[in-house]
Amino acid sequence: MSTAPHHLVSRARHLAAEVLAPQAERVDQEGVPASSIEAVKRSGLLGVSAPVEYGGSAAPAAVARETAEILAGACCSTWFVQTQHHTPVQMLTKAQLPLRERLLGPLARGELLSGVAYAQLRAHPRVPVRVTRERGGWRFDGTVPWYTGWGLNDVMLLAGVTETDDVLFAFTEAREQPGLRPSPPMRLAALTASRTVSLELAGLWLPDDAVALRAPYETWAVTDRPKNTNASPAVFAVTASALDLLEGSDGDPATKETARALRTRLNEIRRQAYELADHPVPTERIDERLAVKTRSYDLLRAATTAAVVAGGGRSIDLGSPAQRLAREGMFLLVQGQTAEVRTAHLGSLGSPGRLSS
Ligand SMILES: Cc1cc2nc3c(=O)[nH]c(=O)nc-3n(C[C@H](O)[C@H](O)[C@H](O)COP(=O)(O)OP(=O)(O)OC[C@H]3O[C@@H](n4cnc5c(N)ncnc54)[C@H](O)[C@@H]3O)c2cc1C
Structure with a gap:
């Protein structure tokens, strides 16, 4: 039995297909235009996690992740500009201040970014x-x-x-x-x-x-530190877009086999990551979270590299989605990096056996 997607998932798909994906290469070179931000504001997505009484949708975390994946997979730059908005919304939602009354509504309704x-x-x-x-x-x-x-x-x-x-x-x-x-x-x-x-x-x-x-500081840091130990939906999104490219190329059996193997790994790592993200105690299972996050980076590198390799020399053209995804992937390796994440990632990259012949 299939259920209808959440209305914000449908809106995100529409925004991605009509506005973000068609101009992703141009936006990458020229900058996110104000018209894309206007479209994001109108979509309702800025209020995905905001309380209903302030004009938001209070959608479950799974919906917020899915909409983030849809936007990031279409245009990582536009996703990144709008993703900043969700922290202020969360902070105001918890604040008991006149400021909440003044700002939360306009932020939740997408009147202000x-x-x-x-x-x-x-x-x-x-x-x-x-x-x-x-x-x-x-x-x-x-x-x-x-x-x-x-x-x-x-x-x-x-x-x-x-x-x-x-x-x-x-x-x-x-x-x-x-x-x-x-x-x-x-x-x-x-x-x-x-x-x-x-x-x-x-x-x-x-x-x-x-x-x-x-x-x-310490009270704030205790809740901030574990946040970035979780794998980012944007990492899965850019990985999936690279695999879409690979699968869509008029590829030989070897290309298709690589795409199939990486897609299987994507589904598995993504499932583990979101299971951990949904764990009720964010300060627990940190080593597992870091290990899964590191694996998500490994997969991201493999998928974006495969898309570049499959496209040959034309992958390096600035109009090619493969090089854009590879560069976006490089950015995601440092986005929200903390000392803990940096150490875990470097430790994994230098571990014995990784490059052994
Ligand atoms: C394009 C881009 C846009 C961004 N936009 C925003 C934004 O709008 N708002 C915002 O708040 N942030 C933004 N960031 C910051 C981002 O979220 C990360 O915090 C940032 O990438 C971390 O890297 P850093 O180089 O600034 O931090 P650094 O402080 O240099 O290092 C990252 C972490 O590693 C640790 N570290 C560094 N060197 C060492 C070492 N030698 N040994 C041990 N630990 C070390 C640091 O303690 C730190 O926790 C942006 C980053 C980028 C790249």
Whole structure:
């Protein structure tokens, strides 16, 4: 018996087929256009996990993962710009503040798109962004090394560390303003299209009512650390798109056999990863999560490499999906990297037997 897909899964498929996939190669070279962001905003997908009473869909985690896979498999750059939005939505959903009443509705309904600037917190005890109490509000100084979606998103969730070693997250408008200056857009080996900049903060002042969360660093880190030990749906998405290419090529039996073998592994690793992601205690089974995540990277490399190899020289043309997927795959190897993930991945890459003849 088959059940109808969740309405957001249908919307994601429509968006991917009509807007994202047809222009993925051009977007990769020229940047995510505002028209794609408008289409994402209209789709309802920005509210996938937001509470229904604020205009969201409160969809199960499996639906959020499936829609993420559909978008990332069609255009990784557009997926990455919009994926930032879901952390601010989750944070506001848990906040008991007037800020929640002001912002959660517009974010859940897709009227506003939010970016994030908080990965630098993971450099602790280094403090790239320092927050100090000033004039009844908060002053931000330092450098945000990565901020995606500049010129595309409307607001940003910015984080720093206070002198009492608390993390402090606050919202501000995503535009140049006194105390906040963006770098030129970064030119990257992949995801240049995501309009990523760094931000120089020199006395940016935000009021108390812009604060979404203040908590001791360790309390925040305990819930943050395990998050990135899970494999990313985007990794499975780019892997699947590379296998679609392989299967779609007018391939010889060897190509088809490779595609079949990798597809079987994809289904298996994806099942294990989502089983672990659904485990009710996110701080448990960390070694297993890291092992599955590392295997998902191995598979990603194998699938995107196979798509390049199968296409021969034309794979290297900038209009070829194979090279785009390989570069997107390279980006996903470092996206959301933490010390733990880095160590596990490097350990696996250097393990005896991996390259033995
Ligand atoms: C294109 C792009 C766009 C991004 N956009 C955003 C965004 O919009 N918002 C956002 O918040 N983040 C963003 N990020 C950051 C991203 O999510 C990761 O946090 C980042 O890639 C981690 O790498 P890093 O080089 O900044 O961190 P680093 O701090 O240099 O290193 C990553 C981790 O490894 C550890 N580490 C580094 N070197 C060593 C070492 N020698 N020994 C042991 N451990 C070590 C660090 O402690 C850290 O936890 C973006 C990244 C990229 C590449």
